[in-house]
Amino acid sequence: MSLRELDKTGVKVPAIGMGTFTYSSSDEQENIKTLNRAIELGCTFWDTADAYGNGTNEILLSKILKERRDEVFLCTKFGITRGSNGKFKGISGTPEYIRQACDNSLQRLGIDYIDLYYQHHTVGALAELVKEGKVKYIGLSECSAETLRRAYKVHPIAAVQMEYSPWTLDIETNGIMEACRELGVTIVAYSPLGRGFLTGRYKSVADFEPDDFRRELPRFQGENFDKNLELVHKFKEFANKKGVTPGQLCLAWILAQGDNIVTIPGTRKIKHLEENVEAAKIQLNSDELSEIRRIINSIEIVGTRYNDLYMKGMSAYGSSDEQENINVLNRAIELGCTFWDTSDFYGVGASEILLTKVLKERRNEVFLCTKFGIVRGPNREIIGMCGTPEYVRQACDNSLKRLGTDHIDLYYQHRVDPNTPIEDTVSALAELVKEGKVRYIGLSECSAETLRRAYKVHPIAAVQMEYSPWTLDIETNGIMEACRELGVTIVACSPLGRGFLTGRFKSFDDFEPDDYRRLIPRFQEENFDKNFELVHKFNEFANKKGVTPGQLCLAWVIAQGDNIVAIPGTRKIKYLEENFDAAKIQLNFEELSEIRQIINSIEIIGTRYHQTHMKLPSTTTNLYVDIIDSSKLTST
Incomplete structure (x- = not known):
């Protein structure tokens, strides 16, 4: 050797x-x-x-x-x-x-x-x-x-x-x-x-065992596998000439x-x-090394080496146009849709920077929320959570700089740091409130116990949790009860089930090749078809009501409590306007009962995130569907 x-x-x-x-x-x-x-x-x-x-x-x-x-x-x-x-x-x-x-x-x-x-x-x-x-x-x-x-x-x-x-x-x-x-x-x-x-x-994805983690990696999926196999074919040809195996050649x-x-x-x-x-x-001589390098350079490898959920956090739903985003944001203000939600995690700060292009002229018209706590490594990979006092202060200063503002209206801890007592994190946030850098404090994807402990240190204005007709966890895990007891606002993220409940997607193939939803169990082909039954039922009800399925979802979410607001993400003005009109829809007792019966009658198949990944939010900048009354937020 x-x-x-x-x-x-x-x-x-x-x-x-x-x-x-x-x-x-x-x-x-x-x-x-x-x-x-x-x-x-x-x-x-x-x-x-x-x-x-x-x-x-x-x-x-x-x-x-x-x-x-x-x-x-x-x-x-x-x-x-x-x-x-x-x-x-x-x-x-x-x-x-x-x-x-x-x-x-x-x-x-x-x-x-x-x-x-x-x-x-x-x-x-x-x-x-x-x-x-x-x-x-x-x-x-x-x-x-x-x-x-x-x-x-x-x-x-x-x-x-x-x-x-x-x-x-x-x-x-x-x-x-x-x-x-x-x-x-x-x-x-x-x-x-x-x-x-x-x-x-x-030779194909089917060659991997069902529980093989490579099935989740973009480079090994469907069309990517087939395209990337070209490099293997070229290496195999060269290896055969050399009298070695492709692995040995590598x-x-x-x-x-x-x-x-x-x-x-x-x-x-x-x-x-x-x-x-x-x-x-x-031994490879200079001519052989040059030929191998030409082979490598001639083939474009398709797909990242790790799932974007792991390496970069979830991408937005498909491609995104900056000017269109700015148009949507300005139209949101015109509609009174001014409760804006972002995070330092979304696009590694790019989402916050985008908002500055609107905020520099219209800061006083927006109730601005951002988050901290998910830490990335040098290659943008997620390396963990952090809620230490030093990190909280640094993250806040960085967000303020990116956003081009002197204060954040509502500052959430994006994910709870298991290694830092929540009391220490909230104490640091309370200091930022005293300094005027933050107006209100929030938590995201926390437990009821964590919320209660945090509240003893400083009032918590809001908790951001996933909530929709197909994600009802907060109704049974104690969060909804704790929020009502403490007077904390529930900010419902993904209230449209990541777009699924709008009915715009008829099959798994409707998602773009790089759409992260392709990686989530609920959207996998067989699960997609079974879960689509809920969409059918909502579509039927919405047609009778004269609204869209998406509007029905939002109206239902808002109707679950006066302390609940929803933040559906969209980059299209037409969907923004549709979402905004959902706040005007009234559902009577009989209608709410019928919707609940529909929800209870259908078993949702597949988890909302892949079990091997951290539970991370979408990088879509979310826009609140209702005109928020900031007096709903717990006073500091």
Whole structure:
């Protein structure tokens, strides 16, 4: 096995390492055989993480390490925190957390030191672990070039783990490759085989098992899969001429991109492990490298490497025209539709910046709401929630700057930070109220218990929750009751079921290829058809009433309580006007009873978000359908 030097330490590691991400959910005995065979082959640069299988991956490796620790260069990671139910909670890099995470990993692995310890998603605390001998080298994962440079000033960084393959070339253009070469940092390329796609073993999406997470990734879906398969065909042709497999060609090409690059393809099969290891022996001359680069450059890869729900938050419904948006916003003011809802999360601040083009002339005509709390990484990926006092203040100042205003009317915590007491977050918001930067405080997608705790610190004016005829959670989870008791306004987001309940979409195929609703279980083809029964029933009722289905939905939502307002999102003036007229519709007792019977008679199939994703809102700028009376909001 050829070796590569790790950083400037003089330590050498195999060019082909061993990724163990999938080992937590597969046959243990087969995994142990594969790991032992890996050592025999010299494939001893092993990669795991405390997040893989919620620690069970590290425990599995301990069964090999107790006899063969000295033969393995062991890498693990920390930083992704989980709750008691094993679900994602957030990201942490506090010195206290690092020390605890390291001790926990050492215990699970059954060893007294880790060779390379990555921050998964401050370096000062890691340096202390190096001094104590618990960690030999420090690494970062999925970081920016700027973060790498800053970290390196504190302590030498041995390696950065980044996705890199013939169909994921981000590190060539985002500064990481350049920074690593300059600093002498090793690049550990994960998913070097494009999550198996580039091996040529998968001919269609149907080849993936039903619960395979790749089915959710845009690059592997429908037409994208077929288009991207062209790269596999080209690699296969080249590999056949070379007398190697497509996977081996990929690995050899990556290793040829720099002496500071090692790869960690994941596999649970000994035959694939042996195939991968052989790739380190393959030599590509300059003509071959040039031809491969031409192949890569000639094919446009379709679809992002992660679902937009995970990487960027939900996109708006289809494409968007800025001038049309501005026209809609101005028309909204003319109609008296002046309760505007946005967030620093929508478009990574772009939504707030768009609103400035109207607010700079008409700020006094708008009741402006925005949100904070969902944190993104350097590549726009979601890395967690934050509600610390320091973050709250910084987020507020950033929003004020983007919005070009000196105050926010209603400032929500977008998602509750599980690692920061709500009392601390609300206390910080209360300080902003005292300073005049914020008028009212709100929460979004919180529990009734959290709302009550928050209210004890400072009055909460509003909570934003999804509520519509097909999403009735707040009626049974205590939120509706708590809001009525405390006098808190419920701001109903997605009151039209993300457009579904308007009846404008007749089938799954009506959504544009990049529309995020294609990824939500309720909109999946079979579920779509079953759930459409509710639309049929609403359409029939609306026709009798002489209104549209969308108007009927909004009128019903508003009729559920005097403390409820709705914020349907739209970018079309005609729909804005239609929504606004819904506030004029009166539903009598018999009509409300009949609508409730319709809702109760139909079982909605599929969850409102995919179970593997955080519950995040749409990036559509929402417009309130009614003229808000700000006196409804709890006084500060």
